[in-house]
Amino acid sequence: MQARTQSVWQRMLSIDRRWLYLILFVNIMTFLLAPIRMPASISPPVQKFYDEIEKLQPGDMVMISSNWSASTLAENQPQLEALITHLMRKQARFTIISIEAQSRDISYRLAERITKEKGYQYGEQWVHFGFVPNLVVAIKGMVNDLPNTIKQDVRGKEISKIPALQGVKSLSDYKIVIDVTPSGTVPAWISYSPKNLTILYCPTSVMAAEAYTYLDSGQIKGMITGAKGAQEYEQLLGIRGLGAPFANTISFSHLLIIFFILLGNFAMLMNRLQAR
Amino acid sequence: MHMLTNLMAQQTIWRLPEESRILFATLIVLGAFVLVLGLVPVLQTLPPRGRRAIIVTVTFLAGLFFAAEFFLPVDWTAVFPKDDPKRNFLTPAIQPAQNVLQIIGALALGLGTFGLVRLHLRNAVQRRPQWGYSIVLLVSFVVMAIFSVLNTLAEKGIVARDPLLQRGFSILFDYTLLQLDAAMFSLVAFYIFSAAYRAFRIRSVEASILMFTAMLVMIGVVPLGAYISPALPAIANWVLAYLNAPAQRAIEFGVGIGGLAMAIRLWLSLERGVT
Numbered sequence: 001m002q003a004r005t006q007s008v009w010q011r012m013l014s015i016d017r018r019w020l021y022l023i024l025f026v027n028i029m030t031f032l033l034a035p036i037r038m039p040a041s042i043s044p045p046v047q048k049f050y051d052e053i054e055k056l057q058p059g060d061m062v063m064i065s066s067n068w069s070a071s072t073l074a075e076n077q078p079q080l081e082a083l084i085t086h087l088m089r090k091q092a093r094f095t096i097i098s099i100e101a102q103s104r105d106i107s108y109r110l111a112e113r114i115t116k117e118k119g120y121q122y123g124e125q126w127v128h129f130g131f132v133p134n135l136v137v138a139i140k141g142m143v144n145d146l147p148n149t150i151k152q153d154v155r156g157k158e159i160s161k162i163p164a165l166q167g168v169k170s171l172s173d174y175k176i177v178i179d180v181t182p183s184g185t186v187p188a189w190i191s192y193s194p195k196n197l198t199i200l201y202c203p204t205s206v207m208a209a210e211a212y213t214y215l216d217s218g219q220i221k222g223m224i225t226g227a228k229g230a231q232e233y234e235q236l237l238g239i240r241g242l243g244a245p246f247a248n249t250i251s252f253s254h255l256l257i258i259f260f261i262l263l264g265n266f267a268m269l270m271n272r273l274q275a276r
Numbered sequence: 277m278h279m280l281t282n283l284m285a286q287q288t289i290w291r292l293p294e295e296s297r298i299l300f301a302t303l304i305v306l307g308a309f310v311l312v313l314g315l316v317p318v319l320q321t322l323p324p325r326g327r328r329a330i331i332v333t334v335t336f337l338a339g340l341f342f343a344a345e346f347f348l349p350v351d352w353t354a355v356f357p358k359d360d361p362k363r364n365f366l367t368p369a370i371q372p373a374q375n376v377l378q379i380i381g382a383l384a385l386g387l388g389t390f391g392l393v394r395l396h397l398r399n400a401v402q403r404r405p406q407w408g409y410s411i412v413l414l415v416s417f418v419v420m421a422i423f424s425v426l427n428t429l430a431e432k433g434i435v436a437r438d439p440l441l442q443r444g445f446s447i448l449f450d451y452t453l454l455q456l457d458a459a460m461f462s463l464v465a466f467y468i469f470s471a472a473y474r475a476f477r478i479r480s481v482e483a484s485i486l487m488f489t490a491m492l493v494m495i496g497v498v499p500l501g502a503y504i505s506p507a508l509p510a511i512a513n514w515v516l517a518y519l520n521a522p523a524q525r526a527i528e529f530g531v532g533i534g535g536l537a538m539a540i541r542l543w544l545s546l547e548r549g550v551t
Contacts, residue, residue, distance in 0.1 A: 017470045024469045035315055041502035041509040044517075070454035071461030102457070104447060133381035134373060137374045144371055156432030205497075212521035228498055251500035253465070258491050260473045 001220075003130040009271040013264070024256065031252040037244055038251065039235065045215055049200050049222025050086075052176065058091035061174040065135070065185065066107035067100045072182040072204050078230035078243035079202040080107065080180050084114050086237055088125075093164050097129040097138065097150075099185065104131035107180075108154055126162050128154040135185055139192040142171045176200060182207060190219045202229070226250075332545040339543040345370055393417065423448050489515060 006014075056062070064083070068076035087094050096111060098104040108128045115126055122128075129150045132138040138163055141149030147159040161163055167173065172194045179186045180202040188201050198221050201211055205226035214220040224233050229249055230243030319327060345366040353363045359365055396410035405409075427445045430437040478484045493502045496512025541547050 015473075020470045020473060021466045024466055026463075038499040038503050040499045041506065043497075043509065043513055065524065070457035073454070073458050074462075102453075108455070132378070134378055137377045137381075141371055141374045144367070148371060149374075154431060156434070209516065209520050211523050212516055212527070213525040216517065216521050216525075225497070231499065247499055251498040252496050253469075254494045255500060257469055257472050258494060260469070261476045261487065261491070264473045264476065265478050 002074050007271065007274055009274060010268045012267040013271060018103060019240070020260070024253065027252055027256050028249050032245055032249045034248075038248065040232045040247065042097065042232050042236060043225070043229070045146045045223035045225065046229050046236070047222075049224055050233060050236045052198055052200055052221050053083075053090060056087075056090045056092045060090075060176075061168060062087055062094040063171070063174050063177045063209035064094055064107075065179045065181065065189065066096050066098050066103050067135075067179070067181040067183055067185055068106070068204075069100055070106065072245055073106075075204045075226040075230070076180055076201050076202065077110065078227055078234070078241050078246060079224050080110060081114060081184060082230055082233045082237060082239065082241050082243065083109055083178060083180070083224075084204065085118075085239060086233075088115065088118050088120050089237075091125075093125055095127045095129055095165070096268065098131050099133070099138070100183075101131050104128075104154070122155075122161050123153075127162055128211075130154040135190060136188050139171070139188060141193060142227065144170060144194060146170050146173075146223075170194075172196060179200060184210070186211065186220065186237045188212065190214060221261040304473075328545075335545050336543065341369075341373065343543075357488065420448055420453070 014033060026107075026160075064080070066076075066080060073242065085096070096107050098107055108130075111126065111128065112122070114120075115122065120126060130153065132150075136151060149163070150159050152158060153162060153250045172179075174197060176198045177189050178200040179189055179194060182204040184207065186199070186201050186203070197218065201220045201223045203211060203223070203225065205228070208223065208225040211223055215223060224230060227243055227246035230241065231247035232243075234241045313345070319330070322330070346365065348364040348366060350364050350367075351361040352359050353361050356365055360367075377413075393414065396413050398404075399407050399410035400414065423441065423445045426435060426441050429435040430441060476487060478487060485533065493512045493515050495504070496508040496510075496515075503506035538547075
């Protein structure tokens with residue numbers, strides 16, 4: 001009985017949340033599947049990230065710290081895929097390390113798939129170090145003695161016998177460290193890495209705001225922010241990856257959220273005016 | 277003491293010879309095991325004050341080791357002539373200490389697993405409310421553990437990688453665990469949408485500024501923003517670099533000081549709960 005006496009503004013303010021979920025779901029599915037692709041404006045952190053990778057010479061060592069699980073797959077997978085593609089293009093040698101147990105398998109399988117497609121050889125041009133339970137301890141160990149800290153790769157081969165790692169004694173032999181993560185792990189790399197190492201960062205969108213202090217101070221040289229950063233990076237590389245459709249969906253979801261925030265405020269205002 | 281410093285100078289105490297490394301390591305592990313087994317009943321008999329004194333001493337010494345290694349100056353060749361002048365005499369002990377930390381981390385993981393299994397096993401055996409979920413957890417845990425261990429062994433070439441193992445691991449990991457994990461996290465988007473609609477209200481000047489800025493950044497950082505106006509991404513980047521960064525720095529500075537104070541309290545066992 002009371003529901004009938006409610007004004008349209010009151011009903012809007014007390015809308016069942018399941019209707020909101022349905023609207024968002026339809027919006028996501030529509031723009032994920034729709035063939036609309038908007039070009040991205042390249043943000044300065046992504047441009048700097050790209051430029052740092054471009055400086056690499058063939059054979060240079062790069063460390064990828066991959067610490068994400070399936071929960072942030074939509075943001076971290078496009079980043080890692082585009083990054084590995086770029087490293088292979090530059091003929092750099094790269095190693096992957098994970099402090100996230102799930103990421104050990106995800107990053108290994110993802111890298112294996114991409115490298116196989118391009119004929120990049122495991123053990124010769126890239127290696128996966130597997131899972132380490134404590135990143136700070138691992139970094140401090142690798143700074144002093146990398147082969148004795150890691151000991152074996154993901155396939156059980158002794159680090160000192162892997163061709164890709166010949167001559168690599170510590171983290172100082174690397175050029176770049178790239179942290180692909182949804183967690184606050186980058187301060188550990190900044191604090192404990194050798195000073196000659198360039199640090200690049202691939203966070204999820206929600207973690208990016210915190211990293212601007214490190215970008216400003218130059219402790220991080222470049223950053224790819226979530227799926228929309230991955231789209232910008234893909235655009236710079238001239239490839240079609242997962243970043244573009246995901247960023248497209250995020251675009252229209254942001255627009256929808258803004259529209260509903262304004263609508264909610266308008267309904268509140270009208271309701272107050274009516275009450276007077 | 278002289279022998280110990282001599283061994284430290286030669287670094288043989290930390291770097292065992294290759295041929296006898298396994299024997300030494302086995303002896304050390306067995307010795308540590310026997311020591312721990314012997315220590316547990318001794319510690320149990322101690323009064324709480326005595327136990328606390330041991331914990332406080334061990335915590336302090338462990339913290340002191342890392343602090344001393346970091347703060348002591350390098351080049352101790354005047355005391356240890358054969359030592360590397362680029363490091364102090366404690367540096368060679370850092371790697372073994374870090375290995376110990378890795379082992380403690382792995383033990384903590386094992387302890388957590390043990391606690392989880394014990395709890396749900398008890399739920400299932402005693403038919404407590406919702407014991408069916410405990411059965412699901414235990415079955416999932418055992419099946420996933422078997423396939424994961426076998427898959428890891430297959431990757432290392434210890435067991436054969438047969439199609440059943442490949443298919444089973446793929447179903448469990450790729451098509452179940454990853455999908456469930458991704459689905460759980462994606463629900464956050466729906467909650468954010470609902471919360472933004474209900475809670476983001478202009479009730480003050482501050483709230484208006486916050487909402488206007490948030491909207492600018494939200495639309496400026498996505499491709500749609502650049503499509504609407506080329507100025508929007510520039511404004512969003514300016515907000516992130518020149519308004520967000522100083523605010524974040526202030527917060528992180530405060531968190532850093534708080535962390536330092538907390539570390540000192542932990543090191544000196546001033547935190548409550550040390551018994």
